[in-house]
Amino acid sequence: MKRREFIKTGLSGLAAIAVGSVSLPHLFRFEALAAQRGIDLTMDAALVEMVDGSQVFHWLFGTPASGPSFPGPVIFASAGDTITLNLTNRLYEPHAFQIVGTHILSPAIAPGQTRSLSFTAPAAGTYLYSDPLNDPVHRVLGLHGALVVMPASGNTPYSFPTPAVQQLFNDLGTTPQFPRHYHSPAGWQPDRFRIWLQHQIDPSFNARAQADYLAGRPSTLTGAEMSSKFLPRYFTINGKAGTFSAHDPGVALEGSIGQPMLVRVINAGLFTHSNHLHANHFYVISVNNSVQENVLNLDSLTIKPLDRVDWLVPFKRPPDIAGDESLPLRTLIANELGLRINGPNGSVGFSQSPLVYPMHCHMEQSQTAAGGNYPQGSVAHFNFLGDLDGIEFPNTM
Amino acid sequence: MSTAHISRGVMLPAQVPEYFKFVCPPSSGGLNPDPQPPTFNIRRNLLVGMDLTLPDGGRVPMWIIEDPDNKQNGRTFPSAPIRIPLNALVNADVNCQGGTHTIHWHGIEPTPMNDGVGHTSFEVSGHFIYQFQPRHAGTFFYHCHKNTVLHFEMGLYGLLLIDPPKPAGSAVEGPPYPIGKPGFVAAYSPGTGHVIPYDVEAFWVADSIDSRWHTLDHTAFMQKCVPEDPVNPSYFTHDGFFNDFRPDIFVLSGLARRKSDVTPFRAAESPLVAPTLRIGQTLLARTLNADYLIQQYTIGVDALVVAMDGHALGVPPTEQYSHPIELPAGTPYRLTSAMRRDLIMRPTKAGTFPVTIEFLNQITGQLLYTARTSITVTL
Numbered sequence: 086m087k088r089r090e091f092i093k094t095g096l097s098g099l100a101a102i103a104v105g106s107v108s109l110p111h112l113f114r115f116e117a118l119a120a121q122r123g124i125d126l127t128m129d130a131a132l133v134e135m136v137d138g139s140q141v142f143h144w145l146f147g148t149p150a151s152g153p154s155f156p157g158p159v160i161f162a163s164a165g166d167t168i169t170l171n172l173t174n175r176l177y178e179p180h181a182f183q184i185v186g187t188h189i190l191s192p193a194i195a196p197g198q199t200r201s202l203s204f205t206a207p208a209a210g211t212y213l214y215s216d217p218l219n220d221p222v223h224r225v226l227g228l229h230g231a232l233v234v235m236p237a238s239g240n241t242p243y244s245f246p247t248p249a250v251q252q253l254f255n256d257l258g259t260t261p262q263f264p265r266h267y268h269s270p271a272g273w274q275p276d277r278f279r280i281w282l283q284h285q286i287d288p289s290f291n292a293r294a295q296a297d298y299l300a301g302r303p304s305t306l307t308g309a310e311m312s313s314k315f316l317p318r319y320f321t322i323n324g325k326a327g328t329f330s331a332h333d334p335g336v337a338l339e340g341s342i343g344q345p346m347l348v349r350v351i352n353a354g355l356f357t358h359s360n361h362l363h364a365n366h367f368y369v370i371s372v373n374n375s376v377q378e379n380v381l382n383l384d385s386l387t388i389k390p391l392d393r394v395d396w397l398v399p400f401k402r403p404p405d406i407a408g409d410e411s412l413p414l415r416t417l418i419a420n421e422l423g424l425r426i427n428g429p430n431g432s433v434g435f436s437q438s439p440l441v442y443p444m445h446c447h448m449e450q451s452q453t454a455a456g457g458n459y460p461q462g463s464v465a466h467f468n469f470l471g472d473l474d475g476i477e478f479p480n481t482m
Numbered sequence: 483m484s485t486a487h488i489s490r491g492v493m494l495p496a497q498v499p500e501y502f503k504f505v506c507p508p509s510s511g512g513l514n515p516d517p518q519p520p521t522f523n524i525r526r527n528l529l530v531g532m533d534l535t536l537p538d539g540g541r542v543p544m545w546i547i548e549d550p551d552n553k554q555n556g557r558t559f560p561s562a563p564i565r566i567p568l569n570a571l572v573n574a575d576v577n578c579q580g581g582t583h584t585i586h587w588h589g590i591e592p593t594p595m596n597d598g599v600g601h602t603s604f605e606v607s608g609h610f611i612y613q614f615q616p617r618h619a620g621t622f623f624y625h626c627h628k629n630t631v632l633h634f635e636m637g638l639y640g641l642l643l644i645d646p647p648k649p650a651g652s653a654v655e656g657p658p659y660p661i662g663k664p665g666f667v668a669a670y671s672p673g674t675g676h677v678i679p680y681d682v683e684a685f686w687v688a689d690s691i692d693s694r695w696h697t698l699d700h701t702a703f704m705q706k707c708v709p710e711d712p713v714n715p716s717y718f719t720h721d722g723f724f725n726d727f728r729p730d731i732f733v734l735s736g737l738a739r740r741k742s743d744v745t746p747f748r749a750a751e752s753p754l755v756a757p758t759l760r761i762g763q764t765l766l767a768r769t770l771n772a773d774y775l776i777q778q779y780t781i782g783v784d785a786l787v788v789a790m791d792g793h794a795l796g797v798p799p800t801e802q803y804s805h806p807i808e809l810p811a812g813t814p815y816r817l818t819s820a821m822r823r824d825l826i827m828r829p830t831k832a833g834t835f836p837v838t839i840e841f842l843n844q845i846t847g848q849l850l851y852t853a854r855t856s857i858t859v860t861l
Contacts, residue, residue: 313846453725460630
């Protein structure tokens with residue numbers, strides 16, 4: 086896959102905006118990422134289709150050009166950039182904009198009004214923006230999105246990496262524990278990232294907001310009742326769920342052995358997730374914009390409401406494959422890679438190549454939709470397309 | 483209403499088989515596709531029904547994974563622990579009855595067909611020989627990964643421990659080391675090959691049970707399987723309640739209490755849950771959240787966290803970016819589902835020291851139950 090195509094698919098499903106001097110020049114080749122000094126952001130209503138086809142009312146951020154999106158558009162910036170937002174409220178109650186974990190906060194914007202907010206992009210890392218009013222109602226009804234701030238220099242995602250994070254990134258592709266993919270340069274490539282913005286939806290609250298909206302009046306929902314009675318029925322990553330999130334190119338981790346990838350995990354909802362990645366332990370490199378001094382290597386991790394957690398997924402050869410570690414996988418597991426298993430109910434056979442694993446939340450209520458339909462919830466796929474030597478696995482999926 | 487509509491996503495015609503596989507995995511069985519000569523053999527049967535007995539004589543129906551080679555303790559809840567020496571090439575012969583199942587070896591990282599996830603490989607019909615070769619010593623667990631929201635809750639899980647080799651000359655039995663007895667654990671210790679001894683072993687595997695869930699069929703609330711149109715909205719079920727977990731029973735390593743019963747767990751019930759050791763001895767506690775709640779552990783003696791999720795903190799080459807974590811007595815830590823921490827304790831005072839595990843709702847944070855056990859230290 087060419088780098089340009091990669092960037093396109095890496096953002097698939099997520100609307101995106103780049104500002105100022107963001108230091109990833111190739112991002113600007115993606116047409117949706119026109120560099121701009123001021124961003125027009127609207128707060129508007131939309132119906133969002135759930136994985137089971139039901140339509141659920143939301144309040145969403147969007148742009149005048151592309152309309153509302155779920156979640157709101159990703160904003161890319163460089164550390165120190167000045168960002169100006171022109172915020173327009175198209176709803177019936179006051180709304181606002183904040184960046185969680187910072188002092189960046191707009192004044193309340195009355196219905197029908199536009200207000201501007203200028204701020205300096207915070208330190209490089211992963212951020213959640215949201216509407217903080219009537220907390221957590223406005224955020225949970227959909228008014229949230231991701232802000233990604235890139236560092237001006239260096240080989241990590243941060244302006245000020247800790248010694249442990251710096252050492253980890255220096256070691257990628259240069260040490261026996263992280264061998265380099267044959268066709269890739271050493272180190273982490275800044276375009277090898279994903280955003281997993283996780284969210285949960287209890288449609289009973291959305292239905293009440295919808296009734297008020299249709300009547301042209303402000304919502305009467307209170308933060309207290311939402312915080313105490315929230316019982317989600319849908320669980321999303323980047324606005325998608327189940328088979329749609331697992332197969333979304335902007336959600337699935339994809340690459341070959343030896344091509345590490347950064348995952349920016351964010352929880353915009355009220356349910357505490359416990360994300361479990363199969364096939365590789367991941368390194369926890371930043372938690373809520375604190376670059377980690379003690380870099381844990383885990384297979385499962387708590388993602389609390391409002392958390393922003395960066396994982397480095399090493400894309401190592403899954404370490405516990407039985408047999409000789411020096412043999413290429415096309416030799417060691419030739420039969421598995423060539424196997425087709427017949428499906429149920431007369432469906433076609435299923436290839437076992439390339440190597441596909443899941444990431445799912447282990448608080449397994451999150452693996453459901455509408456009370457069941459396992460696993461149509463908060464799930465992603467983790468796909469190994471080829472081996473360390475640059476030879477791809479047969480693509481017979 | 484002139485509002486925008488946002489689609490759940492688009493399934494391209496070429497993706498229909500993959501989308502179908504995701505909701506309705508294929509089933510298969512038999513030999514491993516790429517068999518390697520094993521050095522360690524285990525067998526497991528699932529599912530097997532059993533009742534969990536409460537202190538008041540009440541019973542809760544459970545499903546467990548049976549160890550057919552252990553006639554005395556092969557049918558337990560949680561399912562029987564598996565202990566494997568580091569680097570063993572494992573043959574795990576899994577027999578399934580009462581429908582298809584899988585076993586996922588959580589934290590072990592083999593090929594997809596040996597990973598036990600239906601929608602990324604297949605579900606086992608009849609029997610299958612899983613193979614894997616664990617290359618990290620530590621605390622893992624195994625569980626069924628079909629309709630997991632229900633099967634994990636029902637008890638289809640157990641501890642999976644990978645034991646490091648003992649130093650030359652050690653008279654300790656193993657590896658695998660006997661449960662609860664002296665052994666060796668992987669931990670940062672450059673002078674001893676990153677393996678340290680312990681004298682007493684404790685298991686704090688905490689779980690909770692919503693007894694409403696324990697009367698259901700194993701395919702409860704699953705989607706209808708139609709290959710040509712797998713995500714048609716009319717094939718989704720809408721009568722399920724798997725998003726609504728309301729536990730009324732709380733469990734520590736298989737010992738159960740009703741919500742209203744705050745009786746502490748005692749050594750007489752299980753020394754694995756309420757361990758006893760002498761001053762000068764080392765206690766290894768393995769903690770696992772096998773639950774859908776947030777759990778907060780507070781231990782009344784100083785502890786050192788030596789491993790998380792089966793990887794020993796600080797040990798080169800892959801763990802050299804971390805270090806063990808000191809946990810002074812009374813410092814709480816939280817685990818959510820599937821997370822593990824291994825703790826080493828070397829108490830210097832005699833007495834009985836409290837250990838509490840608080841169970842917190844995963845949405846509201848409300849405290850639902852406090853499980854109380856203890857560590858007894860003698861002279």
